[in-house]
Amino acid sequence: MTDDVDIGAENCHLKKLIIALHRALYLSIFTIAAAPVGAAAAEPSRELPAEIMKLWPYHAFLVVLGFSLLVWGMTVARRKDKGWLKKHKILGISGTAFAISGMTMAAYMVSAASQGHLKVPHAYLGFFVILLLIITPTLGIFQLKVNKKRSAHIRRIHRLFGRTALLLNALNILFGLLIVSSA
Numbered sequence: 001m002t003d004d005v006d007i008g009a010e011n012c013h014l015k016k017l018i019i020a021l022h023r024a025l026y027l028s029i030f031t032i033a034a035a036p037v038g039a040a041a042a043e044p045s046r047e048l049p050a051e052i053m054k055l056w057p058y059h060a061f062l063v064v065l066g067f068s069l070l071v072w073g074m075t076v077a078r079r080k081d082k083g084w085l086k087k088h089k090i091l092g093i094s095g096t097a098f099a100i101s102g103m104t105m106a107a108y109m110v111s112a113a114s115q116g117h118l119k120v121p122h123a124y125l126g127f128f129v130i131l132l133l134i135i136t137p138t139l140g141i142f143q144l145k146v147n148k149k150r151s152a153h154i155r156r157i158h159r160l161f162g163r164t165a166l167l168l169n170a171l172n173i174l175f176g177l178l179i180v181s182s183a
Contacts, residue, residue, distance in 0.1 A: 048180070049113035056180055059105040063176075066099030067169050070133075074162060092140065092162075096133045099169070103130050122175040129172055132165035 048056075073091030076084050103126055110117055118124055136158060143154035 049115070051113040052109050052115070055105065055109040055112070056176075059102050059109055060173075060176065060180075062098050062102030062105055063169075063173065066095045066097070066102055066133075067166070067173065069095030069098060070162075070166055070169070074166065089137075089140070092137050096137055099133050100130060103127070120179065122172060122179055125168060125172040125175065129165055129169045132161050132168070136161040136165055 069091050073088050073095060076091060077088040106123070106126065107117065110123075118127065139154055139158040139161065143151045143158060146154065
């Protein structure tokens with residue numbers, strides 16, 4: 001199944017992607033930590049605060065870009081052209097990195113507007129999708145390192161989690177658009 005893939009070069013690319021993911025996560029954590037202190041004094045209102053309205057396009061862009069890369073990665077895996085596994089890994093990890101960056105932008109956006117986190121279904125579903133997006137590539141990489149019998153079982157779970165993550169991600173994008181359109 002993986003005869004056409006050079007494992008040494010593939011691991012080098014994966015290491016670079018993981019390093020890029022770590023950098024994006026550290027940058028995101030730094031961004032959240034640098035949230036303005038005065039934002040905590042803002043009064044909540046029925047309308048979306050100005051901070052959210054200003055930052056939501058960045059959140060939406062990152063999440064939709066991540067979703068698009070993940071759908072592309074699933075399509076590559078289904079077609080199984082030459083070199084599909086390498087492309088699938090790169091697209092999956094990149095999509096996950098952008099989706100996590102989008103969630104980090106959402107956390108910053110909500111904290112800058114002094115709103116409570118996880119107050120709407122969109123936030124809960126987004127958090128669950130991120131968990132699935134972290135678990136799914138981990139299972140995908142792990143299935144390549146175990147024996148054939150366990151690999152088949154892990155592959156089924158990887159596919160189930162991946163499909164579930166894409167479906168819930170699409171649903172959550174719709175929820176987010178409904179929230180913004182109602183404001």
